Amino acid sequence: xxxxxxxxxxxxxxxxxxxxxxxxxxxxxxxxxxxxxxxxxxxxxxxxxxxxxxxxxxxxxxxxxxxxxxxxxxxxxxxxxxxxxxxxxxxxxxxxxxxxxxxxxxxxxxxxxxxxxxxxxxxxxxxxxxxxxxxxxxxxxxxxxxxxxxxxxxxxxxxxxxxx
Amino acid sequence: xxxxxxxxxxxxxxxxxxxxxxxxxxxxxxxxxxxxxxxxxxxxxxxxxxxxxxxxxxxxxxxxxxxxxxxxxxxxxxxxxxxxxxxxxxxxxxxxxxxxxxxxxxxxxxxxxxxxxxxxxxxxxxxxxxxxxxxxxxxxxxxxxxxxxxxxxxxxxxxxxxxxxxxxxxxxxxxxxxxxxxxxxxxxxxxxxxxxxxxxxxxxxxxxxxxxxxxxxxxxxxxxxxxxxxxxxxxxxxxxxxxxxxxxxxxxxxxxxxxxxxxxxxxxxxxxxxxxxxxxxxxxxxxxxxxxxxxxxxxxxxxxxxxxxxxxxxxxxxxxxxxxxxxxxxxxxxxxxxxxxxxxxxxxxxxxxxxxxxxxxxxxxxxxxxxxxxxxxxxxxxxxxxxxxxxxxxxxxxxxxxxxxxxxxxxxxxxxxxxxxxxxxxxxxxxxxxxxxxxxxxxxxxxxxxxxxxxxxxxxxxxxxxxxxxxxxxxxxxxxxxxxxxxxxxxxxxxxxxxxxxxxxxxxxxxxxxxxxxxxxxxxxxxxxxxxxxxxxxxxx
Numbered sequence: 001x002x003x004x005x006x007x008x009x010x011x012x013x014x015x016x017x018x019x020x021x022x023x024x025x026x027x028x029x030x031x032x033x034x035x036x037x038x039x040x041x042x043x044x045x046x047x048x049x050x051x052x053x054x055x056x057x058x059x060x061x062x063x064x065x066x067x068x069x070x071x072x073x074x075x076x077x078x079x080x081x082x083x084x085x086x087x088x089x090x091x092x093x094x095x096x097x098x099x100x101x102x103x104x105x106x107x108x109x110x111x112x113x114x115x116x117x118x119x120x121x122x123x124x125x126x127x128x129x130x131x132x133x134x135x136x137x138x139x140x141x142x143x144x145x146x147x148x149x150x151x152x153x154x155x156x157x158x159x160x161x162x163x164x
Numbered sequence: 165x166x167x168x169x170x171x172x173x174x175x176x177x178x179x180x181x182x183x184x185x186x187x188x189x190x191x192x193x194x195x196x197x198x199x200x201x202x203x204x205x206x207x208x209x210x211x212x213x214x215x216x217x218x219x220x221x222x223x224x225x226x227x228x229x230x231x232x233x234x235x236x237x238x239x240x241x242x243x244x245x246x247x248x249x250x251x252x253x254x255x256x257x258x259x260x261x262x263x264x265x266x267x268x269x270x271x272x273x274x275x276x277x278x279x280x281x282x283x284x285x286x287x288x289x290x291x292x293x294x295x296x297x298x299x300x301x302x303x304x305x306x307x308x309x310x311x312x313x314x315x316x317x318x319x320x321x322x323x324x325x326x327x328x329x330x331x332x333x334x335x336x337x338x339x340x341x342x343x344x345x346x347x348x349x350x351x352x353x354x355x356x357x358x359x360x361x362x363x364x365x366x367x368x369x370x371x372x373x374x375x376x377x378x379x380x381x382x383x384x385x386x387x388x389x390x391x392x393x394x395x396x397x398x399x400x401x402x403x404x405x406x407x408x409x410x411x412x413x414x415x416x417x418x419x420x421x422x423x424x425x426x427x428x429x430x431x432x433x434x435x436x437x438x439x440x441x442x443x444x445x446x447x448x449x450x451x452x453x454x455x456x457x458x459x460x461x462x463x464x465x466x467x468x469x470x471x472x473x474x475x476x477x478x479x480x481x482x483x484x485x486x487x488x489x490x491x492x493x494x495x496x497x498x499x500x501x502x503x504x505x506x507x508x509x510x511x512x513x514x515x516x517x518x519x520x521x522x523x524x525x526x527x528x529x530x531x532x533x534x535x536x537x538x539x540x541x542x543x544x545x546x547x548x549x550x551x552x553x554x555x556x557x558x559x560x561x562x563x564x565x566x567x568x569x570x571x572x573x574x575x576x577x578x579x580x581x582x583x584x585x586x587x588x589x590x591x592x593x594x595x596x597x598x599x600x601x602x603x604x605x606x607x608x609x610x611x612x613x614x615x616x617x618x619x620x621x622x623x624x625x626x627x628x629x630x631x632x633x634x635x636x637x638x639x640x641x642x643x644x645x646x647x648x649x650x651x652x653x654x655x656x657x658x659x660x661x662x663x664x665x666x667x668x669x670x671x672x673x674x675x676x677x678x679x680x681x682x683x684x685x686x687x688x689x690x691x692x693x694x695x696x697x698x699x700x701x702x703x704x705x
Contacts (some may be wrong), residue, residue, distance in 0.1 A: 010346065018287060024230065025288050062470035068292045068312065071346050 003057045004076040004083065004153045007046040007064055011037060014071045019046060022067065028060050030054065032085075032128075036092035039164075049151050076153055084127045086149040088113070089135070092142035093120055101143070104137045119144055143163060166337055171299040172197035172330040173264070178306035181338045184234050184536035187263075187429045188212055188221040188582075190245075192238020194265030194278060197330035199236075205604055209620050210589065215242050215311035218584035219249015219320075220571075220608075223258045224586030227569050228545060228594070230383060232313045233258070235585065238265040239593075240278030243324075248576060251289040253320045255573025256379055256404060259313040259501050260320035261306075262290075269297055269326040283324050291319035299332040304339055311342040316349025317468035318381055339689050349467065353484035360480050361439070361463050362496045368437035368461070371397050376422060376449075377404030377572065378442015378466060379486050388441065396502055397439075398509055400428040402449040405442070407568035408556055417509055421449040423555045423704060426590040427512040432456065434508075439463040442486050444575070445475040453477075455620055465489055473650040508623060518559075527696040529553070529627050532574065532678065533560040533599070536625070539682050541595040545569065545587045549580035549600035552633035555704040557599055566594075578607030584622045585615060595623075595686070602628040602652055621690045626658060629700045637703050662693040 009015050016035060023030050031049040038045050050060055057075075063072045066143070093101055101120060105112060112122035124134050128151055168179070175198050180186070186208040191199050202209060211429060212218045215237040223235030233253075237246045243264040243483050253260045253282065266272065267279045282324060283293040292312050296307045309321040365371060377389055385408050392415045399409050399421045418425035418522055420432050432438060432450070438460050445453050445464075453476035454460065464471075464478035472481040522528035533556050537546060548557035550571040561568060568595045571579040584598035605626045615622060630654040632650040662669035670692065672678065687693050 014283070017284070021287050055477065059470065059474055062473075066470050068344070068347050096429070 001050065001053045001054065001057060002078060003060070004049040004078070004081055004151065005046075005050065005060065005064065005152055006074040006076060007070055008038070008072040009044050009046055010069045010071065011042050011044040012069060016046070017046070018067060018069060019048075019064070022063055023048075023050075026059070026063065028056060032148075032150035034152050044119060046118050047150065048150050054086060074155065076155055081153045081155050082126055083151050083153045084125055085128050085131050085151050086123070087131050087134070087146060088121065088123055089146040090121050090144040091138050092118060092144055097141060101138065101141055104134070108134050108137070110134055166335040168195065168333045169336050170201065170330065171302055171332050171334060172201040172323070174299070174334055174336050175303045175306070175330065176201045177326065177336055178303060178338065179207055179234065180205060182232070182306070182310045184227065185233075186210060187234045187236050188218040188225070188586065189236030190215045190218060190238065190242055191524065192240075192242045192265060192278065194239035194267060194327045195236060195242070195263070195325070196265070197327060198263070198265070198325070202674055208589075209492060210585070210614065212582065212614050215245035216249045217608055217611055217614075218472070218521060219246050219253060219260065219262065219586040220576070220579050220582035221405045221589070222260050222262075223249070223253045223256070223585035224547065224569060224583030225590040226258050226260060226586075227380075227583075228567060228587045229589035231259075232310050233260045234263070235260060236263045237277070239267055239282075239331070240280045242278075243282040247286055247289065250286055250320045250322065252571050252574040252576040252579065254289040254291070256571065257318045258320070259318040261309050261313055262320055262322045262475040264322065264324050265330075266295070266324045266326040268328040270328070272326065283322065286322050289320070291317075293322040293324065295324040295689075296326065296329050298467075299329050299334045301330075302334065307339045308342050312344075312347065316347075317466075317471075318320035325444070341702050350469070350483045351467070351485045351488055353465070353482050355492075357480060357482045358489065361482060362493065362498055364437050364461050364463065364480065365395070365500055366498050367396070368500060370435045370504065370578040371396055371437040371439065371500070371502060372431050372435040373398060373399045373439045373441060374402065374432060374443055375405040375408045375441045376402045376443025379405060379408045382442060382467070382486040384487035384490055387487055387494075391493060393602075395498070395500060396506060397504060398431055398502075400431055402572070403558055403570065403675075404445045404572040406561070406570070407563055407566070409563065410565070411563045412562075414504075415511060419558050422451060423448070423558070425559065426516040426518075428510065430512050431509050431518065435460055437461045437463070439465065439477070440476075441465045442467070444471045450476065497594050523699040523702070526699040526702075527627075527672055528675060529556040529696070529698050529702065530560045531675065532682075532696055534562055534625075535555050535679050536597065536599070536682055537562040539679065539686060540566065540597060542566065544597065545584070547580045547584040547596065547598045550577045550634075551601045551604055552629075552637065552702070552704050553599055553604070553627045555634075556627070559704075577604040580604065581608045581611045581624060584624070585611060585620050588620050588622050597623045597625065597686075599625045599627065601633060602626055602630065602655055603632045606626055606655065609661065612661070614666060615691050616665050616667070619690075623686060623688070623692050623694070624650050625694045625696065626698035627696050627698050628658070629698045629702065630655065631700050634704075635703070637705075640703070658693060658695045667693070671697070673697050
C-alpha cells in the first residue's frame with residue numbers, strides 16, 4: 001500500500017534530519033521525499049511517499065504527529081490527491097533516432113530543454129507513473145543521467161475551500 | 165528595563181523558577197559558567213562519580229517526587245556518558261531535563277576538543293532537544309523544556325548550551341506560559357470511547373485490567389485500586405506497573421510477562437475483555453499480542469496515541485491521561501457479574517503458585533525479598549536493579565504503601581544505586597533500599613563516594629552469586645550450560661569496599677535468623693551495605 005504524507009513542519013535547521021531519522025530508526029520506507037517552503041516562511045512542507053502495510057502506515061502518521069517540530073500531518077492516497085514530479089533526463093541519440101525521441105516526448109508531454117550533437121536534455125513534469133513510463137521509453141536510446149524531485153502532492157479540490 | 169545577567173545566571177534562574185531543588189551532575193570546562201553561577205544558588209548540587217549516574221539519580225528523584233529531575237554534564241565525553249541515563253529515562257517515560265555544556269558556538273562542527281554532536285546523538289532517546297544559539301532564547305527554551313518533559317507522555321528533554329552563550333548577557337524575563345503550536349497533548353478521554361468501555365464492561369464475563377508505568381506517571385494508583393475494588397475487576401501489571409496495586413488487594417493477580425506469574429498470564433490470555441492502562445505491550449510483557457486480540461476485546465488507554473496500535477491492535481482505543489479517564493469512568497454506575505471468573509483466577513493463583521526448592525546453606529533470594537519488603541517501612545522505596553535480582557524483586561516484593569522503582573524498558577544494569585540516591589534526595593523522610601546483583605553493583609559502586617560525600621543514607625543490598633546470573637540462566641537454557649563471559653571471578657571483597665567508604669557492612673550466608681538480621685540492617689543509622697550469598701546456580705524460573 002502506498003501513502004502520501006504531506007507534513008507541515010517548522011522551518012528550522014535539523015528538522016529534516018529528525019524526520020528522516022524517525023523513518024530509519026523505525027525501519028519505515030521512504031519511496032520519495034520532497035521539501036520546500038510554503039507561503040508562510042516559517043513553515044516548510046515535506047511530501048513523503050511511503051509504502052507498507054496498514055499498521056505501518058498508521059504508525060508513521062502517529063509517530064510523525066509526536067515529533068515536536070511537526071505542525072500537521074495530512075495523509076493522502078493516490079485517489080484523493082494530485083501528485084506531480086519533475087524530472088530532468090539526458091539521453092544519447094544518433095542521427096537516425098532523434099525524431100523518435102522527440103516523438104515520445106511529444107506524446108508524453110515532455111519538452112527538450114537543451115541539446116548537443118550527441119544528447120538531448122529533456123524535462124517532464126507529470127504524475128510519477130508517467131515519469132516511470134518516460135524512463136522506460138527512453139532507456140533503449142541510452143540514458144546519460146537523470147534527476148527527479150520526488151513527489152509533490154495536494155489533496156484534490158473540494159467545494160467551499162477557505163483561504164487561510 | 166530588567167537588569168542584565170549572564171546566560172549561566174539565567175540558566176540558574178530558570179531552574180529556580182521551575183522550583184528545582186537539586187541537580188545531579190559532573191563538571192567540565194564547557195559547563196563551568198553554569199556551575200559557577202549555581203554556586204550562589206540555594207539549589208543543591210550532587211556530584212555523582214560518572215555522568216550516566218546523574219541521569220539515573222535524576223530519574224529516581226523524578227519518580228519519587230513526580231517533578232522533573234535535572235542532570236548536568238559537560239560537553240563531549242560528559243554528554244555522551246549521559247546518554248544511557250537519558251535513554252533509560254526515555255524508555256520508562258521519566259521526566260528529565262538534561263543540560264549539557266557545549267564548545268563555543270563558533271567552533272561547533274570543527275571537531276575541537278571535547279566536542280560531540282549531542283543533540284544529534286540523543287535524537288532517538290529524547291522527547292525533544294535544544295541547541296541554544298542565542299542567549300536571549302534561554303528563558304523560553306527552559307520554560308518549554310520543563311513543560312515538554314512533564315506533560316503528555318513524559319520523557320527527557322536535552323538542552324545543549326555552548327560555553328560562549330553561557331557567558332553572554334541578556335535581560336532576563338521568565339515566560340509565564342508556553343506556546344507551542346506543534347505540541348498539544350490530549351488529556352481528556354473521548355466521551356464516546358469512554359462509553360464504549362463501560363458498555364464492554366457490562367457485557368464482559370472475564371475482564372482484566374493490565375496496568376503499566378503510565379498509571380504511576382499519571383498518579384492514578386488510588387483510582388485504579390478503587391475502580392477495581394468497586395466493580396470487582398481483576399488487575400495484573402507489567403514490570404513498570406509494579407507498585408500500582410498493593411499485594412494484598414483482593415483483585416490483584418500479579419505481574420504478567422515471560423518473567424511474571426503464570427496465573428497473571430493465564431488471566432490475561434483467558435480474558436474476554438482486556439483493559440490496558442498506560443502499558444505499551446512490549447515483548448517481555450506480551451510476546452504474541454496478535455494471539456490475545458483474536459478472542460478478546462482489547463481496550464488500550466494511553467496518553468500517547470502512537471502507543472495504541474503499535475504492538476497490539478485494540479478494539480477500543482482511548483487516548484488520554486489515565487487519572488482523568490478513571491475519574492470519568494467513576495461517573496458511570498454499572499454492575500457486572502464476574503464472580504465465576506474471579507473464582508477461576510483464585511484457583512489458578514493457588515494451583516500455579518511457584519514452589520521453589522531453595523538450596524540449603526544459602527540465602528534464598530525469593531524469601532529474602534519477601535522478608536525485606538515486609539520489614540521495610542510501610543511507605544519505603546524499593547529500587548530493584550537489573551538481572552535475576554530484578555525478577556526475584558518483582559515476583560516476591562510485598563507492596564504495601566511504598567514505591568517500587570526499576571529500569572523496566574531499557575533494563576539498564578547499575579540503575580539501582582544512583583536511582584536510590586535520587587529517590588532519597590527526592591523524599592528524605594522515606595526509607596530507601598537498593599537491591600542489586602554483584603554484576604550491577606560493580607557497574608555503579610563508585611557512587612558510594614557520592615552517598616558518603618552528600619550524606620544520602622540509603623541501604624544497599626547485593627545478592628551475590630558470583631555470576632551475571634540472568635545471562636548465565638539464559639546460557640543454561642539456550643546453550644546447555646556453556647557459560648561464556650558470565651563468571652564474576654575477580655570481584656572485590658565487599659567488606660573491604662564498605663570499609664574503604666566507611667560504611668557499615670553485613671554479610672549473610674544462609675536463612676538462619678534472617679528476619680532479625682534484615683531488621684537490624686534496616687535499623688542501622690545512615691547508609692549500609694549488605695551482602696547476601698545466594699546459590700550461583702539458582703534460577704528465576
